Structure formats: structure tokens, C-alpha cells
Amino acid sequence: MTIDIITPTEKLFSGTAKRINLPGSKGSFEILENHAPIVSTLAAGNVVIVDEQNQEQTFAVTGGVVEQVQNKVIVLVE
Numbered sequence: 001m002t003i004d005i006i007t008p009t010e011k012l013f014s015g016t017a018k019r020i021n022l023p024g025s026k027g028s029f030e031i032l033e034n035h036a037p038i039v040s041t042l043a044a045g046n047v048v049i050v051d052e053q054n055q056e057q058t059f060a061v062t063g064g065v066v067e068q069v070q071n072k073v074i075v076l077v078e
Contacts, residue, residue, distance in 0.1 A: 001033045001071035003049060005059060007078065012059055013049060020073060021048040022066055037069045047075060 003020055005013040021030045023045025031038070042064045049057045064077035 001031075001068075001073060003073045003075070005047065005049075005075045005077060007076075012077075013057065015051065017049045017051045018054070019050050020075075021046075021050075022075070023047070023061070025063075031066075031068050031073055033071055035068055035071075039065065039067045041065055042075070042077065047077070 001017060003013060003015060003017050004011065019030055019032045021028060022040070023043045025041040025043045028045065042061060044062045047059045047061055051057070061077040064075060066073065066075045
């Protein structure tokens, strides 16, 4: 799936990944390939991306929103 993490001033990440773990406002959750469409708010915490080579990348966020439709994840964060 493709993932874009965007702040008001820059794009933090753009690429493909196996999964992404997000700090949802009601608890953390994970999105895998072929996940049902979702829109959710995010709380402060870490966004963790696991790429195709099982390498993790972590981004600290203070909140935001995520949308996933047809294996395209867009994360808008502060």
C-alpha cells in the first residue's frame, strides 16, 4: 500500500509499506493492505511504518487525521 505523511509545511514520508501503526484518539490501531476504508482522528504519539524490507520508521506526532481508501493511506499531522 502507499502511504503519505504530510504536515502543514512538508511531506515527512511518501512510499510503500506493509503496515502502519497509528495513535488513534480512542487507542492505537494498525492498517494493513486491503484494510476496509477508514477515516480517524489521531492523538499525540508515534506513527510507525514497516516497509517492504521490515525496516521501521517512526514519526512523533501531536495529533491529526488519517484516511485509507483502496490501499492509499494519507496521514495529515501537526
